[in-house]
Amino acid sequence: MQHHFDILIVGGGLAGNCLALALKDSGMQIAIIEAQTRKQLYASPIGDRALALAAGTVNMLDALSIWEGVADKATAINNIHISDQGHFGKTRLSAQQQGLSSLGYVISARDIEDHVAHLVEQSAITRFCPARVVGVMAGQDAIHVSLKEHENSINLTASLLVGADGGNSSVRKLLDIPQQISDYGQTALVATVHSSLAHQNTAYERFTPHGPLALLPSADNQSAVVWTRNHQDAESLMSGGEADYLRQLQDCFGYKLGVLSLASVRRAFPLSLIKAQSMISQRAVIIGNAAHQLHPVAGQGFNLGLRDVAQLAEILLNQYQNQQDLGDPQLLAEYAAIRQKDHDKTIGFTDNLIKIFSSDWLALAAARNTGLLMLDHLPWAKNILVKHATGMAERLPRVGRKR
Ligand SMILES: Cc1cc2nc3c(=O)[nH]c(=O)nc-3n(C[C@H](O)[C@H](O)[C@H](O)COP(=O)(O)OP(=O)(O)OC[C@H]3O[C@@H](n4cnc5c(N)ncnc54)[C@H](O)[C@@H]3O)c2cc1C
The missing domain is CATH 3.30.9.10 (D-Amino Acid Oxidase, subunit A, domain 2)
Known part of the structure; x- marks a missing residue:
């Protein structure tokens, strides 16, 4: 059995599996460690949530050859209607008015999660499943990872460890990365x-x-x-x-x-909002919900996570082509610096939305009501909102075959 990998990904949810698919044709030796079987994941009630995918996310999934397998299960969002109960203010965003074919899509989380898991199973990516990470120790030349697969203990090494194991991330805990939790x-x-x-x-x-x-x-x-x-x-x-x-x-x-x-x-x-205080550690990086678990009000969680995936894939592919160390601290610091702005903006946007719209304070209620009314009559302001809603405000990293 192979014991050393270029990249070890912990967590075969959407973030981990999409990263593996973005890197699969690079020549890198990649392994995924996932705690639950595909059958268990499919049966889990968590799969019942629907995901609103921004148009930018759909473009990235398309570039990774993921979208074509689930497009027929998704429903286009052509209009968004925002209102405040008990107040006049409302605003409407329309794909047609913005010259777009749609503002995004809605898909069942179970459908897209199972499809990416199926694509990973069909690829040459090594899978340890069902298996759990129980220990991590970073060294100068490699990171050492211990896992339990059934009753067996397995020790692996990698140039880079990627924690994509969700909001309750074991990797984040094992790396001693502090987190900030806001319970809403x-x-x-x-x-x-x-x-x-x-x-x-x-x-x-x-x-x-x-x-x-x-x-x-x-x-x-x-x-x-x-x-x-x-x-x-x-x-x-x-x-x-x-x-x-x-x-x-x-x-x-x-x-x-x-x-x-x-x-x-x-x-x-x-x-709750869970925010890791750092995205990186020695020879390790955390992505997706492991780095940031958001309130679903603005439907941004996976959209943000996929932008982590695309950015990380872009810099790793570049580094690998140049035959440079995939766990180079400077490379990881560069990744974190690029992603920080998007994290701050998206988390701030979601958090403010909840605070502003949960307030009963009359002046704030009046202001948001006026804001929605004004927004409805200001095309330039609507353009900005549409750019955020569709994920087009961000520079989209270049990954996948179709770019
Ligand atoms: C109600 C609700 C609605 C939402 N709506 C939207 C929306 O409209 N749009 C949007 O973009 N986002 C939305 N989200 C957020 C979105 O679902 C998440 O951001 C996304 O699914 C996170 O993916 P992930 O791969 O980072 O983590 P996860 O999906 O949590 O995957 C983590 C994986 O790691 C595995 N794992 C955990 N621990 C270990 C371990 N120790 N060893 C090995 N494997 C491990 C788990 O089994 C799991 O498969 C919503 C969330 C909720 C709760």
Whole structure:
């Protein structure tokens, strides 16, 4: 069995698997360590969440030859409607007005996660699965990684370790990277609803005194609901009957889509912002949710994670072609410096959105109401918002065959 790899990736979720696929044709020796089998991941209730993918994300997935396998399972977002419950202010963004074919897409997390896992399985990438990382020690020339696969202990070395093992990252802990946790005291309630009126590819984002509510257009005239409530409300909405849940949902959302009925079970995801204080350590880097777990209100988590993947792949491919050390501290520092700006901007945008729209303070409510009204009449301001919503405000790194 091979024991040394150029790159060892811990975590075969979207971030880890997309990175492996971005590097797979480079000649690098790559291995992925994943704790759960594909069957377990597919069956996990976590897969029930819907992901809103920015247009920039879809371009990157396309360049990595991932999108073509899931495009028929995705629904285009052609319009976004943002409103504030109990206030006049609202704004609408339209792909057509912006000269775009769409503002993004909605896809079930399970569909895209399973597809990338399938592509990795078909490739020459080595997989340790189900296996867990239990120890990490960085040395001068390589990083040493111990894992448990079934009852076996395996010791591996690599030029670079990539932690892509999610919000509760073991790699982050083993590397002693401190983290900052902000508990929003909120839970996201996720479900799929059917509506009596057609959604016409419109995504709705509605800010309410109880928390933000999003309805994202999905296949078969269904919409994916992401409803954020405080823990207590969420618990009572989960334990109450379906009729009570639908009545309260309809009260919050109104009748823009007619009468709503449940098309799935309800799931609850407690929310917190987890931010690692550093993205890098000696011969190691953390990406995706391992580096930043965001509130889903703005649908930015995976979009941000994929930009980590693309940037890391770009600098690693370049370094490998130049036959330079993949764990060079200067290279890792360069990566972290490039990514920091995007992290700060995206995390700040999401955090501010929650704070501004959860405030009951009258002056703030008036300001955001005026803001939404003004935005609706200012084409240049809308252009800026669209650029952020579609991920086009960022410089997209060059990866994959189609670029
Ligand atoms: C309700 C909700 C709605 C969301 N909506 C959106 C949205 O609309 N748009 C968007 O862009 N994002 C959204 N997100 C965020 C998005 O789901 C995440 O950002 C993304 O899935 C994170 O991917 P990841 O690969 O970084 O981490 P994960 O998906 O957590 O993957 C980590 C992997 O590592 C494995 N692992 C963990 N520990 C170990 C270990 N010790 N050893 C080996 N393997 C290990 C796990 O089994 C897992 O497979 C949403 C999230 C939630 C909760």
